[in-house]
Amino acid sequence: MKLKKTAIFIFLSAFVVKSNAQEVKFPAFSAEAHRGGRGLMPENTIQAMLNAMKIDGITTLEMDTHISKDGKVVVTHDDYLSPAFMLTPDGKDIPASDAKKYPIFGMNYDEIKQFDLGTKYYDLFPQQKKEKTHLPLLADLIDAVRHDIKTNKRKPFFYNIETKCSESGDGITNPKPEEFVKLLMEVIIKKKITDFVVIQSFDKRTIQIIHEKYPKMKTSFLVANKKTYEENIADLGYKPFILSPVWQMVNEEFVKKAHADGVKIIPWTANALADIQKLKALNVDGIISDYPDVLVQAK
Numbered sequence: 001m002k003l004k005k006t007a008i009f010i011f012l013s014a015f016v017v018k019s020n021a022q023e024v025k026f027p028a029f030s031a032e033a034h035r036g037g038r039g040l041m042p043e044n045t046i047q048a049m050l051n052a053m054k055i056d057g058i059t060t061l062e063m064d065t066h067i068s069k070d071g072k073v074v075v076t077h078d079d080y081l082s083p084a085f086m087l088t089p090d091g092k093d094i095p096a097s098d099a100k101k102y103p104i105f106g107m108n109y110d111e112i113k114q115f116d117l118g119t120k121y122y123d124l125f126p127q128q129k130k131e132k133t134h135l136p137l138l139a140d141l142i143d144a145v146r147h148d149i150k151t152n153k154r155k156p157f158f159y160n161i162e163t164k165c166s167e168s169g170d171g172i173t174n175p176k177p178e179e180f181v182k183l184l185m186e187v188i189i190k191k192k193i194t195d196f197v198v199i200q201s202f203d204k205r206t207i208q209i210i211h212e213k214y215p216k217m218k219t220s221f222l223v224a225n226k227k228t229y230e231e232n233i234a235d236l237g238y239k240p241f242i243l244s245p246v247w248q249m250v251n252e253e254f255v256k257k258a259h260a261d262g263v264k265i266i267p268w269t270a271n272a273l274a275d276i277q278k279l280k281a282l283n284v285d286g287i288i289s290d291y292p293d294v295l296v297q298a299k
Contacts, residue, residue, distance in 0.1 A: 024156075024195040026218070026241075027059040030286025031295050032160055034062050034269050035077060039125050039290040042085070042118040044075045045133045046144045053148060053157060057296030060158040060198075061145065062288050065138055065184060066104040067175050068112060073138040073187050074104055077164060079173040081115055085122040089114035105173050109137065125290070138184075142191045160198045160220065160288070161188075163206040177205040185214060200244055204236050211238055220244045220266065229257040242266050244288070247279060255282050273298055 033055070036048025049061050064077040081102035083094040094102070104112065118133035136144075138161070149156060163184065165174035174180060188197055200220035201207050207219040220242035223232050226249075233239060243258055247267035258265045264285035270276045271290050276298040279287055289295040 027158065027286065029280075030060045030158065030160075030264075030266055031058050031292070032060040032062045032266070032286055032288040033058055033292040033295075034288045034290045036061060036063065037290065037292040039127060039271065040293065041129050042122075042131065042133055044077060044135070045118065046136050046141050047118070047131055047133055049141060049145055050148055051129075052292050053145070053154060055292045055296055058157075058292045060160050060286070062160040062162075063138075063141070064162045064164050066164050066173075067180055067183055068104055068109045069106055070108040071183055072109040073184055074109060074112060074135050075138050075141050076104060076135045079103060079105070079164070079169065081112070082117075084124075085117055085120050087116040087120050089116075091116065091119075093120070103173055105175070138187050139191065142187070142193060146191075146193075156196055158196050158198065159193065160200055162222070163199065163201040163203060165201070165203045165206060167203070167205070177203065177209055181206055181209045181213070185210070185217075198242060200242070207240065208237060211240070218242070222268070223249070225249075229254050229261075233261070233263070239263055242285070244268055247275060247287070250279060250282060250284060252282055255284060259283075270295075 033052035035043035036045060037052045041048035041051045044063055052058050052061060063075050066074050066076050068074050080100050083096050083099055086094055088094060113134045116132050118131045122128055145157060163180055165177060165180055170176055188194055198218040198220050199207060199210050200222050202222045207221060210217050210219055218241040221236050221240045222244045224246040232243060239261055242264045244266045247270040250267045255265050266286035267279055267284055268288035269290055270279055270287050273294055276287055276295055280298055287295060
């Protein structure tokens with residue numbers, strides 16, 4: 001009788017695991033808020049992500065990551081704290097002459113956190129809501145997103161996470177790709193969100209490592225060049241889950257070849273409604289946009 005109960009338990013456990021796996025499906029169309037939707041809120045902040053989650057139709061939160069001096073995974077795009085939209089801890093502008101004074105990789109997170117990126121007017125995005133905030137840790141951002149999903153009974157969101165690194169930046173603005181991947185995956189695995197994550201990069205080394213060491217992880221190759229679909233895939237050395245080209249690269253042939261190969265096409269960063277509509281007409285699998293509110297309007 002005991003053996004019979006054990007067998008039933010194992011069967012039911014397997015069924016639950018299988019059922020849960022079936023529930024995690026990548027969106028048929030991945031509507032992605034670029035850096036959380038920086039046209040509306042300060043980029044790569046928890047506030048931006050939570051705001052994007054309120055927009056009906058957005059499925060995916062797109063963000064960038066760097067590694068701090070003390071090995072923390074920080075959500076931010078630039079190698080250095082930007083004079084364009086950041087203020088010093090005492091609320092002063094960062095002079096243009098200090099554009100490379102504050103490298104993320106050269107500062108501990110406790111120091112990085114003191115700088116304000118939410119209150120300075122940013123002329124590239126005049127509609128952006130101003131709110132004092134700081135560069136978040138990826139772990140804290142994930143916690144905030146999951147809390148919001150639970151509290152407001154939202155559907156799960158996907159995370160499209162970019163590794164900001166390059167070969168020329170190794171040891172200067174970023175760690176070696178192996179170390180970057182190790183630190184990033186530790187956070188993702190600890191937070192138990194692997195099924196909801198895509199790792200993207202222009203630096204093919206990081207996603208090649210992930211493809212090799214974590215073959216079940218979804219990866220995306222970011223490109224901005226004049227190469228064909230086939231040439232970009234050959235350069236990467238394997239077929240990623242997504243090929244993510246700058247939106248001007250995308251045409252009907254590019255999409256058809258990718259789909260014939262089982263690869264999704266998710267272009268970046270289309271902001272004008274007319275451009276978004278043209279891309280959707282080409283049957284792309286998603287779009288990354290600074291304006292998530294405009295993105296969801298396009299038919």
